[in-house]
Each structure stands twice: as structure tokens, then as C-alpha cells.
Amino acid sequence: MSELKLSDWLPTTNKEVKIRGWDELDVILFSGDAYVDHPTFGPAVIGRLLESFGLRVAIVPQPSVTDNLQDFVKLGAPKLFFGVTGGCMDPMISNYNANKKRRDKDAYTPNGDIGFRPDYATTVYSKILKEKWPDVPVLLGGIEASLRRVTHYDYWSDALMPSILESSKADMLVYGMGEQPLKEVVRLMQKGVPFSSITTIKQTAVLLNKDAKIPKNSNWEDVEIASHEICLEDKKKYASNFKVIEQESNKLAARRIFQNVGDKTLMINPPYPTMTEDEIDASFELPYTRLPHPKYNKRGPIPAFEMIKFSINIHRGCFGGCSFCTISAHQGKFIASRSQESILREVDTVANMPDFKGYLSDIGGPSANMYKMKGKVQSICDKCVAPSCISPVICSNLDTSHKPLTELYKAVDSHPKVKKSFIGSGIRHDMLVPEFNKNADPKELDDYTEEVMTKHVSGRLKVAPEHTSDPVLKLMRKPSFKYFHKFKERFDKINVAKGLKLQLIPYFISNHPACEVEDMANLAAETKDMGFQLEQVQGFTPTPMTVATVIYYSGYHPYTLKKVNTPITRKEKDEQHRFFFWYKDENKAWIKKTLNKLGRQDLLDVLLPEKDEKWRKNKPSGEAKHTFDDAVPFNQRKTKAKFKSKKRRR
Numbered sequence: 023m024s025e026l027k028l029s030d031w032l033p034t035t036n037k038e039v040k041i042r043g044w045d046e047l048d049v050i051l052f053s054g055d056a057y058v059d060h061p062t063f064g065p066a067v068i069g070r071l072l073e074s075f076g077l078r079v080a081i082v083p084q085p086s087v088t089d090n091l092q093d094f095v096k097l098g099a100p101k102l103f104f105g106v107t108g109g110c111m112d113p114m115i116s117n118y119n120a121n122k123k124r125r126d127k128d129a130y131t132p133n134g135d136i137g138f139r140p141d142y143a144t145t146v147y148s149k150i151l152k153e154k155w156p157d158v159p160v161l162l163g164g165i166e167a168s169l170r171r172v173t174h175y176d177y178w179s180d181a182l183m184p185s186i187l188e189s190s191k192a193d194m195l196v197y198g199m200g201e202q203p204l205k206e207v208v209r210l211m212q213k214g215v216p217f218s219s220i221t222t223i224k225q226t227a228v229l230l231n232k233d234a235k236i237p238k239n240s241n242w243e244d245v246e247i248a249s250h251e252i253c254l255e256d257k258k259k260y261a262s263n264f265k266v267i268e269q270e271s272n273k274l275a276a277r278r279i280f281q282n283v284g285d286k287t288l289m290i291n292p293p294y295p296t297m298t299e300d301e302i303d304a305s306f307e308l309p310y311t312r313l314p315h316p317k318y319n320k321r322g323p324i325p326a327f328e329m330i331k332f333s334i335n336i337h338r339g340c341f342g343g344c345s346f347c348t349i350s351a352h353q354g355k356f357i358a359s360r361s362q363e364s365i366l367r368e369v370d371t372v373a374n375m376p377d378f379k380g381y382l383s384d385i386g387g388p389s390a391n392m393y394k395m396k397g398k399v400q401s402i403c404d405k406c407v408a409p410s411c412i413s414p415v416i417c418s419n420l421d422t423s424h425k426p427l428t429e430l431y432k433a434v435d436s437h438p439k440v441k442k443s444f445i446g447s448g449i450r451h452d453m454l455v456p457e458f459n460k461n462a463d464p465k466e467l468d469d470y471t472e473e474v475m476t477k478h479v480s481g482r483l484k485v486a487p488e489h490t491s492d493p494v495l496k497l498m499r500k501p502s503f504k505y506f507h508k509f510k511e512r513f514d515k516i517n518v519a520k521g522l523k524l525q526l527i528p529y530f531i532s533n534h535p536a537c538e539v540e541d542m543a544n545l546a547a548e549t550k551d552m553g554f555q556l557e558q559v560q561g562f563t564p565t566p567m568t569v570a571t572v573i574y575y576s577g578y579h580p581y582t583l584k585k586v587n588t589p590i591t592r593k594e595k596d597e598q599h600r601f602f603f604w605y606k607d608e609n610k611a612w613i614k615k616t617l618n619k620l621g622r623q624d625l626l627d628v629l630l631p632e633k634d635e636k637w638r639k640n641k642p643s644g645e646a647k648h649t650f651d652d653a654v655p656f657n658q659r660k661t662k663a664k665f666k667s668k669k670r671r672r
Contacts, residue, residue, distance in 0.1 A: 386447025
């Protein structure tokens with residue numbers, strides 16, 4: 023790799039603009055993240071894309087909003103528009119944890135420092151720009167804008183908010199992956215079309231005056247959802263909106279959505295078709311330096327960059343449709359896969375970086391094992407409205423062959439400078455179980471599992487069954503926990519056959535809608551009985567644009583409009599979370615009391631058996647602490663606790 027010059031990055035200051043010999047800019051991007059010129063960082067992707075159209079682009083990363091706002095005027099006004107994003111994560115997730123406590127690190131800032139990104143950054147930046155430059159169009163993009171494009175529940179303010187277009191005073195919103203709509207926006211603006219007339223581009227949203235003429239498009243059908251004001255008054259109407267929003271977001275021939283907001287009308291145009299292989303290859307092969315801007319050299323490493331520095335993203339999208347996840351709402355449920363040739367070219371680029379030591383940290387995507395997967399008969403996908411292709415069962419039209427992925431891993435590992443490539447992204451273990459993935463070739467599934475276990479993990483394989491309760495899993499759009507048992511059997515078999523000593527690490531969520539205290543007790547008992555002592559757990563965090571968040575706020579399931587109980591109070595959440603840590607002394611008395619009250623002696627006998635307690639009290643000094651690493655496998659026990667689920671009487 024040749025030595026880089028300052029001008030190899032997009033300019034961030036007037037000095038850098040002048041180095042390029044420019045006297046004006048076409049587009050100026052504002053981002054809540056530090057500027058990392060890498061294809062994993064959205065602002066860099068958009069900047070490089072606009073540059074590829076021949077535009078003069080600058081980026082203002084993490085502008086200060088606490089001084090005289092010089093960062094918002096220092097580069098002047100762009101010829102075309104300002105682009106605004108809160109960053110690669112919703113700023114409220116970056117700034118706060120699930121308990122609404124401010125985080126002490128920001129992964130997208132040098133040295134992990136906090137205080138460089140305001141709450142609701144997209145809105146804050148946009149409002150300042152509209153005040154400073156009222157005649158220059160402001161386009162919103164990124165995950166914060168994408169997930170807040172309609173009336174949405176904001177967990178951190180505990181309030182229902184209107185479209186971010188209304189809050190931010192911006193002129194247009196690009197949702198999802200922005201390459202396709204931005205190309206059309208630029209094409210029309212360069213032709214001289216007034217920005218106010220650009221209202222029918224796919225995958226964009228605008229606010230129209232109530233008396234404005236609705237733009238016509240004979241190819242689109244329209245649907246109107248309950249207004250923001252109605253949603254404020256009626257939680258059930260708010261919930262019913264989401265079914266329309268989610269289904270239209272995931273359709274290949276979607277309807278245009280209208281929602282009244284005060285004296286304006288929000289118009290959300292249908293999404294573009296999934297990016298083709300050539301399109302996504304082109305996006306990943308733009309001339310990135312793959313490094314943070316030199317301005318950060320003395321401020322310390324950027325944690326998010328350090329994590330992905332030697333990783334390769336092989337596809338976008340996820341057809342899992344999990345109720346608590348925002349991936350499909352932003353990236354879509356249809357998979358856009360890169361060609362193997364494009365991926366191998368990037369591997370070669372990374373392998374020739376001066377500080378590469380031979381280890382790729384991840385060959386993955388939103389879900390590691392969805393590469394090249396798509397419908398067998400496209401016309402069936404064209405009519406589909408299901409939010410998930412694998413829940414409650416795997417669609418018979420879905421090609422879930424893991425062979426292309428197994429071959430890709432082998433091709434990556436054949437690079438002379440690659441010692442080992444890891445799979446750091448989440449693997450959908452359910453798709454590797456023939457009993458669940460009935461249309462797949464079992465040998466292909468075993469070949470993939472064996473390839474991952476023998477060559478692409480280091481000590482631990484992490485998967486996410488999320489829960490053990492079938493009713494909770496059904497609402498999550500996840501398969502029954504019995505398939506995790508099946509996967510563990512295959513995992514154990516390969517572990518023994520290959521002489522490996524890998525650990526299987528399952529991830530679970532507490533406090534999810536439909537989850538009761540008793541469900542968490544069942545989870546604790548069943549996982550203990552399988553030999554797990556859980557350490558890494560997660561509490562459900564409501565984020566905009568998910569089924570689970572709609573239920574959390576409204577109390578209704580958006581597809582059935584039936585009531586669903588959800589842990590809301592801090593006390594309820596803490597109690598559910600405590601069951602993860604049944605082995606901690608401070609939780610034992612509470613667990614005993616709770617399970618006795620529920621009449622669940624069977625669960626108490628599993629979690630805190632009396633003989634175990636006596637053994638602990640009487641154990642000789644210096645004896646090793648009891649662990650469950652060598653516990654009898656769940657399916658080999660002569661007697662099993664009855665892991666039933668009793669619902670609370672109300």
C-alpha cells in the first residue's frame with residue numbers, strides 16, 4: 023500500500039478543500055461519528071459514492087453544538103445539499119444503556135471519549151443547518167433517520183414522536199441503504215430540476231403541505247395510515263400502523279404510505295429493489311483509504327474501527343425478521359450479496375495492509391450465514407408480505423444452501439497472507455439444524471458447521487437462541503428452543519470427533535414482551551440443566567421500528583391487535599434479569615421466595631437443590647468451587663424437571 027496523503031481522504035476543513043483546488047462544494051455531509059474512511063462506516067460510503075458521481079464532497083464529523091456553531095458555517099453553503107446522519111448507530115443507543123444511564127464510552131469517537139455526539143444528533147444538526155442556511159436543502163440518512171421516519175416510540179423520552187422530518191425541519195429523508203436513491207437525487211439536481219419538485223424518488227420520504235397536490239405515479243398504489251395525532255390518542259391505532267409499515271418495507275412491489283402530521287402530510291415512497299451484485303460490489307470497491315482521518319492520530323484509537331479493521335462484510339440484509347431487531351427495517355429482508363471475486367479483492371487489500379498479522383477478525387454480515395441466499399422462484403417472492411422468511415418455519419421457496427459460503431471461506435483462507443479467518447458475526451444456528459431447515463441438504467449444513475468449528479472460531483462459538491419459552495420465542499419470531507438442543511447435539515458430536523475443546527456460548531434476552539418472571543425461571547433452570555452458567559446477557563431495549571417496541575409502548579401486538587403483557591417497570595426488569603444469575607449468593611434468597619410463591623418447587627429443585635446447598639456449606643477448605651461445566655447433558659438425565667410455563671393469574 024503506497025503512502026497516503028491528506029488529500030486521499032474526503033476534506034474536513036477549508037484547508038483540505040483548498041488542497042484539492044476546489045473553490046466550492048457540491049455536498050457537505052454532517053455525521054455524529056468520527057470520520058473513518060471505510061466501507062463499514064455509512065458516512066464514508068455516501069461520501070465516496072457522491073464523489074464517484076463527479077461531485078465535490080466534504081464531511082464535517084462530530085460538529086460541535088455547544089459553542090458558536092462555527093462547524094456549521096466554516097465550509098460555506100454547498101451547491102446541491104447538506105447530508106445529515108447521526109452516525110452508524112442511533113445516537114441514543116450510543117449515548118445510553120438499556121437502563122437509560124449514560125455510557126462512559128462512545129465506540130465511534132477517538133479514545134472512546136464521550137460528549138462529542140448530542141442526543142438526537144440528526145435532529146440537532148438539521149435544525150442548526152436550516153437556521154443557518156434556510157435555502158439549502160437538507161437530506162437525512164442513516165439508521166436514526168431511517169428508523170424514525172414515521173410516528174415512533176422513543177424509549178429515552180418515553181414519548182411518541184412524529185416523523186423525524188417534522189422534528190428536524192429537513193427537506194427529505196432517505197431510508198435504508200442510500201446508494202440507489204441518492205444516485206437519482208443527484209441525477210435530477212444536475213439536470214436542473216428544482217429540489218422542491220423531487221418528490222417521487224423511491225426510498226425517500228418528504229413532508230407535503232396539506233393543500234399540496236399529491237405527486238402522481240401510475241405504477242404505485244397508495245395506503246394511508248392513522249395520523250400522528252390519532253396515534254397520540256389511541257395506542258391500538260398506533261400499533262395497527264406498524265403492520266402496514268413493516269409489510270410495505272419488505273415488499274418488492276410496495277405501496278406508497280401517507281400519514282397526516284399536524285398541518286402536513288408525510289409521504290413515504292416505496293423502496294428500491296434489492297441491490298444487484300454489480301451494484302453492491304461497486305459500493306464496496308470505491309477508493310476508501312480504509313483508515314480514520316489523520317486528524318485523529320493524536321487523539322487515540324477509535325474502538326469501532328479497531329474492531330472491524332481487518333474484517334470483511336460479504337452481504338447486506340437479513341430475512342430473520344426478529345421482533346426486537348432493526349436490521350431488516352433498515353437493510354431490508356432480501357439479501358444483497360457481493361461476488362466472491364469482489365470479496366477476495368478486498369481480502370487481498372486487507373492482507374497487504376502494513377500492520378496486518380494474518381488474522382481476519384470477521385467474514386460476515388448482519389447474520390453470518392445468509393450469503394447468496396434468496397428465493398428459488400422470484401415471482402413468489404414478488405408477492406410475499408411475510409416479514410420473516412424463516413419464522414414460524416423456513417419458507418419452502420428459500421434457498422438456504424450453505425455451499426457458496428463454505429466455498430468462500432476456503433477461498434479466503436487460501437490467500438497466502440491469511441493465517442486464519444474468524445466468523446465474528448452472529449450465526450443462525452437454527453438454519454444449521456436439518457429438523458428445522460427441512461429442505462436443505464443435511465450434509466451441506468454439517469459441512470458448514472464443521473468448517474466453522476474447525477477453522478473459524480477461537481475457543482468459543484456464540485449463537486443466540488434468545489429464550490427458552492416457546493410463546494416468547496414465537497413472538498420474537500425465533501424457533502423453538504428444542505432446535506438449540508438439536509444444534510448442541512451436532513456441536514458436541516463434531517467437538518468430540520475432531521478433538522476440539524470449543525465452548526458453545528448462547529445469548530439470551532430478558533424483559534422481552536410476553537416474557538413473565540416464570541419464563542425467566544424456566545430459562546435459568548433449563549440452561550443450568552444443559553450445563554451453562556450464563557455470563558453475557560442482555561435486557562430488551564425498545565428501539566424504533568420493531569414489533570417488540572410497538573408492543574412495549576402500546577400493549578398490543580400490531581398483527582393481531584391482541585393485548586400482550588410486557589415488563590415495563592424497573593422492578594419487573596430487574597427481577598427477570600436476576601434469574602440469569604441464579605448462582606450468585608445475593609440472588610438465592612429472592613429466587614427461593616419467588617419460586618415458592620409461584621408454586622414452582624420443580625424449578626427450585628433444579629436451580630438451588632438442597633443437597634447442593636448442604637454441600638456448599640460443608641465443603642472442605644480448599645476444595646474447588648462447584649461448577650456446571652461437567653453437568654450431565656440435559657437429554658441424558660434419567661429425570662427431567664417439567665419445564666412448563668404457567669401464566670400469572672391476573
